[in-house]
Amino acid sequence: MKVLVPIKRVPDPYAKVKPLADGSGLDLSGIKFDINPFDEIAVEEAVRMKERDASVSIVAVSIGGAETEEQLRKALAMGADEAILIETTDALDPRAIAAELAALVNDLQPDVVLMGKQATDEDNNQVGQRLAAKLGWPQATFASKVSPAEGNVTVERETDDGGETLLLKTPCLITTDLRLNEPRYIALPGIIKARSKPLSKRERATSLEPQVKTLNLEAPPARAGGRKVGSVDELVDALKEMGVIA
Amino acid sequence: MSHLLLIAFDGADAIQGARFAQALDLPFDIIQLTGEAVTDLGARRVLTFGLPSLPPADFLAHALKDLVNESTHIAAVSAMRSKDVLPRLAGLLDAPMVTDVLKIVSKDTFVRPMLAGSVLATVQVSGSPILMTVRPAGFPEAVRSGSSEVVHTKPQFAGTTRRVSASAKQGGRPDLSQAGVVVSGGRPLKDADTFERLIGGLADHLGGAAGATRAAVDSGIASNELQVGQTGKVVAPNLYLACGISGSTQHMAGIKDSKVIVAINTDGDAPIFEIADLGLVMDLYEAIPQLMEKMPKA
Numbered sequence: 001m002k003v004l005v006p007i008k009r010v011p012d013p014y015a016k017v018k019p020l021a022d023g024s025g026l027d028l029s030g031i032k033f034d035i036n037p038f039d040e041i042a043v044e045e046a047v048r049m050k051e052r053d054a055s056v057s058i059v060a061v062s063i064g065g066a067e068t069e070e071q072l073r074k075a076l077a078m079g080a081d082e083a084i085l086i087e088t089t090d091a092l093d094p095r096a097i098a099a100e101l102a103a104l105v106n107d108l109q110p111d112v113v114l115m116g117k118q119a120t121d122e123d124n125n126q127v128g129q130r131l132a133a134k135l136g137w138p139q140a141t142f143a144s145k146v147s148p149a150e151g152n153v154t155v156e157r158e159t160d161d162g163g164e165t166l167l168l169k170t171p172c173l174i175t176t177d178l179r180l181n182e183p184r185y186i187a188l189p190g191i192i193k194a195r196s197k198p199l200s201k202r203e204r205a206t207s208l209e210p211q212v213k214t215l216n217l218e219a220p221p222a223r224a225g226g227r228k229v230g231s232v233d234e235l236v237d238a239l240k241e242m243g244v245i246a
Numbered sequence: 247m248s249h250l251l252l253i254a255f256d257g258a259d260a261i262q263g264a265r266f267a268q269a270l271d272l273p274f275d276i277i278q279l280t281g282e283a284v285t286d287l288g289a290r291r292v293l294t295f296g297l298p299s300l301p302p303a304d305f306l307a308h309a310l311k312d313l314v315n316e317s318t319h320i321a322a323v324s325a326m327r328s329k330d331v332l333p334r335l336a337g338l339l340d341a342p343m344v345t346d347v348l349k350i351v352s353k354d355t356f357v358r359p360m361l362a363g364s365v366l367a368t369v370q371v372s373g374s375p376i377l378m379t380v381r382p383a384g385f386p387e388a389v390r391s392g393s394s395e396v397v398h399t400k401p402q403f404a405g406t407t408r409r410v411s412a413s414a415k416q417g418g419r420p421d422l423s424q425a426g427v428v429v430s431g432g433r434p435l436k437d438a439d440t441f442e443r444l445i446g447g448l449a450d451h452l453g454g455a456a457g458a459t460r461a462a463v464d465s466g467i468a469s470n471e472l473q474v475g476q477t478g479k480v481v482a483p484n485l486y487l488a489c490g491i492s493g494s495t496q497h498m499a500g501i502k503d504s505k506v507i508v509a510i511n512t513d514g515d516a517p518i519f520e521i522a523d524l525g526l527v528m529d530l531y532e533a534i535p536q537l538m539e540k541m542p543k544a
Binding site for chain 1: 302303304307325326327329330331332333334335336337338340341342343344345346355359360361362363364365366367368369370371372373405406407408409410411412413414421424469470471473476477478484485495496502503505506507508514519520521522523524525526527528533536537540541542
């Protein structure tokens with residue numbers, strides 16, 4: 001079984017990233033980059049599938065500049081067999097990314113595409129579902145458990161009301177949520193060792209221009225701090241006054 | 247002629263979505279997938295599917311695709327169910343989509359959050375139709391008047407996904423990202439039983455959802471799906487009650503769209519007090535039982 005794991009290079013999700021003063025972009029000076037945490041969960045899940053079933057092969061793919069190699073090397077160190085960098089500096093929107101990945105899927109013919117539900121920088125939560133639609137594949141988003149079998153995958157997923165279990169015929173697309181697993185820790189030497197694994201580069205296969213363009217970025221209005229109250233009674237009274245409780 | 251199609255998963259969702267629909271100020275139709283049609287929201291027509299439950303995303307997106315017709319805008323309230331289906335519909339239509347619209351600048355320009363809300367992006371969309379998930383909290387409540395025509399529609403479903411089983415949420419609490427009240431706890435809750443008794447208990451008392459910090463989740467006090475923050479759920483309730491939470495950057499990114507934040511913490515210097523509207527320096531073990539007694543039960 002072949003598993004394709006698209007990953008994105010994102011600013012450290014635990015760092016405080018601010019917009020530039022002129023609103024033209026993010027101030028990324030001094031910010032480290034990592035694999036999008038939800039994509040890292042997808043890599044981890046694919047590696048666990050491979051550990052249970054040696055016939056599983058894992059291809060990690062990313063779209064971005066040359067620096068994205070760093071995140072692909074990490075995916076290789078975690079256990080991916082092969083990495084592909086679709087090298088571009090174009091600003092792409094989810095529609096263009098899905099088109100690019102669809103072209104790659106048609107070339108590689110994976111059985112499963114496993115990826116994060118969203119990237120922690122742009123928070124779009126679109127690419128997986130768009131890609132599944134383009135391919136005409138069944139999808140399971142927000143996966144909390146993935147159980148592959150012959151010709152199908154059973155996925156437990158989170159819903160607004162609780163959870164559900166879906167049976168998907170392969171080929172299929174799955175997006176991962178936080179509950180799925182906890183990715184293994186990879187120390188730097190592991191990443192260096194993964195240098196012997198194959199990493200190839202390609203050019204974009206499509207030429208879609210983004211339809212969603214960012215005009216401006218700004219920090220949200222800061223919350224004015226409030227006041228302290230001295231007791232629960234005072235707190236309840238204040239909440240009543242503010243009309244928050246009856 | 248520009249017009250909006252609002253996709254509502256049930257009646258309550260239609261009422262929330264109508265906030266955005268009325269604010270966009272375009273003629274609109276509603277497709278209401280389940281429940282009895284809500285007809286006083288100002289829509290020209292309400293198409294009802296009359297489904298007993300929602301089918302998987304591939305079926306739903308396929309059926310919706312045939313009903314888009316001339317719509318220039320297609321919107322649904324942000325939730326897991328809309329985020330499952332709308333991007334798939336966008337993929338089928340090969341159309342642009344904006345996630346989590348907070349504000350309307352013009353008919354093609356919107357404000358949305360990035361980086362778990364620590365940055366607001368103004369985005370302009372070319373192409374049509376424009377699909378959107380929207381966060382209704384920032385728009386005025388929908389005006390209720392008039393009576394829309396109701397059209398019973400038989401959707402043409404096609405798909406291959408099979409739902410094997412579905413389970414309701416434990417304790418029947420509202421979803422974190424939708425709840426009007428969220429009570430959250432941090433590591434001082436000690437263990438899962440205490441968390442459930444105090445945080446879960448107060449959440450139930452107020453008819454709200456229970457949430458937790460990453461630290462509480464990591465130490466096994468609360469389950470993963472309760473995590474509020476940058477890598478967990480982003481919440482925007484009317485009332486956010488932070489109990490025993492110091493206020494890490496990653497947690498505060500996920501709560502700052504709350505209308506009112508109340509912090510209860512023994513450490514008066516905790517960063518959470520900097521953004522809290524009301525702060526109470528008190529041990530949560532003392533404060534929560536009092537709150538249960540003194541706050542009105544939902």
